[in-house]
Amino acid sequence: MLQITQLDLQRSGKPLFEKAQLTLHAGQRFALIGNNGTGKSSLFQVILKQLDIDGGEVLMPERWKIAHMAQDIHSLKRPAVDYVIDGFLELRDLEQALKTAEAQNAHEQIVKLHTQLDAINAYTIGHRAESILQGLGFKAADNHRPVGDFSGGWRIRLNLARALLNPGDLLLLDEPTNHLDVEAIFWLEQWIKQYTGSLILISHDRDFIDQTASHIAHIESHQIHTYKGSYSDFERQRAERLNQQQAQHEKQQAQIKHMQSYIDRFKAKATKAKQAQSRIKALERMQLVAAVKSPSDYHFEIPLAEKTGSPLIKCENLRVGYDDKTIVDGINFTLEPGMRIGLLGENGAGKSTLLKSLVGEIPILSGDRLTHKYLSIGYFAQHQIEALDYDASPVLHIQRVAPKASEQSIRDFLGRFLIKGDMASNTIRHFSGGEKARLALAIVAWHKPNLLILDEPTNHLDIKMREALAEAISTFEGAVVLVSHDRYLLRHCVDELYRIHDGKLYEFNGDLSDYQKAVSKEQATEKASDKPVDKKQARIDAAKARQATAPIRKRIKKIEADLDKHQARLDTILEQISQPDMYEESNKDQLKALLSEEADLKALIESLEEQWMEEQEKLPED
Numbered sequence: 030m031l032q033i034t035q036l037d038l039q040r041s042g043k044p045l046f047e048k049a050q051l052t053l054h055a056g057q058r059f060a061l062i063g064n065n066g067t068g069k070s071s072l073f074q075v076i077l078k079q080l081d082i083d084g085g086e087v088l089m090p091e092r093w094k095i096a097h098m099a100q101d102i103h104s105l106k107r108p109a110v111d112y113v114i115d116g117f118l119e120l121r122d123l124e125q126a127l128k129t130a131e132a133q134n135a136h137e138q139i140v141k142l143h144t145q146l147d148a149i150n151a152y153t154i155g156h157r158a159e160s161i162l163q164g165l166g167f168k169a170a171d172n173h174r175p176v177g178d179f180s181g182g183w184r185i186r187l188n189l190a191r192a193l194l195n196p197g198d199l200l201l202l203d204e205p206t207n208h209l210d211v212e213a214i215f216w217l218e219q220w221i222k223q224y225t226g227s228l229i230l231i232s233h234d235r236d237f238i239d240q241t242a243s244h245i246a247h248i249e250s251h252q253i254h255t256y257k258g259s260y261s262d263f264e265r266q267r268a269e270r271l272n273q274q275q276a277q278h279e280k281q282q283a284q285i286k287h288m289q290s291y292i293d294r295f296k297a298k299a300t301k302a303k304q305a306q307s308r309i310k311a312l313e314r315m316q317l318v319a320a321v322k323s324p325s326d327y328h329f330e331i332p333l334a335e336k337t338g339s340p341l342i343k344c345e346n347l348r349v350g351y352d353d354k355t356i357v358d359g360i361n362f363t364l365e366p367g368m369r370i371g372l373l374g375e376n377g378a379g380k381s382t383l384l385k386s387l388v389g390e391i392p393i394l395s396g397d398r399l400t401h402k403y404l405s406i407g408y409f410a411q412h413q414i415e416a417l418d419y420d421a422s423p424v425l426h427i428q429r430v431a432p433k434a435s436e437q438s439i440r441d442f443l444g445r446f447l448i449k450g451d452m453a454s455n456t457i458r459h460f461s462g463g464e465k466a467r468l469a470l471a472i473v474a475w476h477k478p479n480l481l482i483l484d485e486p487t488n489h490l491d492i493k494m495r496e497a498l499a500e501a502i503s504t505f506e507g508a509v510v511l512v513s514h515d516r517y518l519l520r521h522c523v524d525e526l527y528r529i530h531d532g533k534l535y536e537f538n539g540d541l542s543d544y545q546k547a548v549s550k551e552q553a554t555e556k557a558s559d560k561p562v563d564k565k566q567a568r569i570d571a572a573k574a575r576q577a578t579a580p581i582r583k584r585i586k587k588i589e590a591d592l593d594k595h596q597a598r599l600d601t602i603l604e605q606i607s608q609p610d611m612y613e614e615s616n617k618d619q620l621k622a623l624l625s626e627e628a629d630l631k632a633l634i635e636s637l638e639e640q641w642m643e644e645q646e647k648l649p650e651d
Contacts, residue, residue: 030054037084038071045071047251058228060238063248065463065491069231073201094197098205099188105177109187112176113158116191120151161190164216166376182208193220202230206237207488210376211514212548233492235260236516288312328497329445331505334479337366338401341480341508342387347396349386351647355394356382360534369509371523373537373544378529380512381411384484407478411485412642413469419458423448423468427475446471462489479507487515516541581647588641592634599630
């Protein structure tokens with residue numbers, strides 16, 4: 030049992046928990062939810078003893094082993110499958126001890142160690158690791174590729190695989206679905222359902238929570254409130270609790286008013302003074318029931334373009350990809366006003382590539398892409414947040430796309446996305462992920478599109494923000510093409526499902542439940558037909574894959590070197606122009622030259638960063 034009692038915790042002077050309580054019994058699966066910034070990840074750090082608490086206790090059995098999903102990776106040269114197995118520390122320790130014993134011909138110790146290895150099923154761990162990697166979307170050839178060959182999202186999957194291989198008695202998962210496609214999420218749900226240990230997961234995916242959690246732990250007002258059941262059960266139970274709390278508050282306020290009226294009337298009268306004093310003391314001892322605060326529901330709308338046309342986009346025998354490398358071909362697709370399409374497919378299947386081709390961000394390889402003259406696209410890219418200028422304010426971001434708009438009109442518009450006051454005029458460098466996502470969505474909405482193209486827009490958004498986004502998309506009257514691993518968003522916002530599979534785009538006849546069944550059947554068939562992995566061939570395939578992407582990686586390194594050089598020069602200039610004497614009349618010409626060079630460098634750095642992102646997109650793991 031994990032028991033947290035009277036927990037007090039502050040971060041940067043801000044209280045996160047005040048006398049908070051949480052009890053988790055063996056085998057229970059808790060979803061830890063709450064608005065961004067309420068302390069979910071900090072609670073994980075407390076459980077892992079990575080963060081000192083200000084008060085209270087955290088108790089659990091000494092024998093319990095905790096596994097968690099790390100957020101960073103250091104062993105970049107290690108083959109992927111070996112890196113995953115390295116997370117099984119007990120296994121690696123026993124293997125090292127066995128090598129030592131064998132070198133010393135310590136026969137009794139060798140027998141003992143083999144018994145211990147057998148007890149942890151050591152001789153099947155390689156197969157189990159490969160099975161987990163397959164479930165999370167890795168191909169057989171990926172198993173022996175160096176970790177450094179994978180992009181950030183795939184490295185996070187490797188950390189998830191490490192945690193799943195040896196989950197221990199308590200498994201902590203922080204946003205495990207953020208970098209997964211729908212297919213991998215289906216697999217992970219089944220894995221968790223079969224896991225017999227205890228689980229605490231942080232997630233903003235309500236469908237995933239409904240499928241995996243037995244209890245909800247909701248962080249609110251520095252407290253942890255627990256509920257039994259799914260997220261849907263939590264919503265109902267919480268509404269009931271808040272209604273009861275408000276009724277108790279109103280009843281108590283009426284009682285207080287009555288007692289205060291008695292005190293005011295009789296405290297000066299000798300015959301009633303004793304009773305009045307008694308009521309004063311009763312009021313002082315009374316534990317007040319707080320009023321229920323009205324939830325600050327987040328709500329916004331995406332305005333529609335004044336003009337539209339039909340068809341908005343027509344694709345005829347389209348072939349898309351990078352540098353003559355075909356990702357999807359034979360695309361015949363017409364997008365009409367009002368169509369609402371969800372695009373499905375494994376990571377790497379070509380969903381983002383197709384969207385970039387539709388918006389004209391990358392050139393098509395062959396075929397025709399015909400657009401209506403009134404086409405107006407609102408495009409949210411998968412890496413939209415990273416593309417924001419962290420040194421610019423929200424107002425400036427809008428001014429750059431609408432230089433003639435008044436500042437007040439921009440501020441009014443940003444206010445609909447809860448970006449108000451100083452927040453609108455300060456740089457976004459210290460914005461949370463959710464706040465940056467709101468700004469990115471505001472920029473999309475400002476264009477008044479008649480076609481929304483959204484690529485994974487829910488990353489960094491909490492549940493309430495996701496629900497607000499779902500409402501905004503569902504009420505948008507234009508056409509929608511949506512890529513998302515959030516099934517709640519897909520169910521509420523699209524009418525048709527299309528799938529990219531084996532380099533082809535086709536309409537999927539069915540809903541998400543049908544899609545899950547189809548994927549599960551495919552995975553079962555693939556697993557049944559699996560042959561033993563030829564490790565030598567896998568290494569050869571991995572080497573060929575690295576060789577194929579070598580020119581891209583070389584260009585990336587060159588861009589990174591140029592960025593470092595120009596950034597160093599820019600830092601020097603910023604240091605020079607920050608000196609007070611630089612603004613003296615005698616330094617006027619030098620200051621002018623420095624300011625000009627600063628502007629040129631910033632433009633050059635921005636261009637190089639765009640080139641870097643384009644090259645990164647060409648890597649197959651992206």
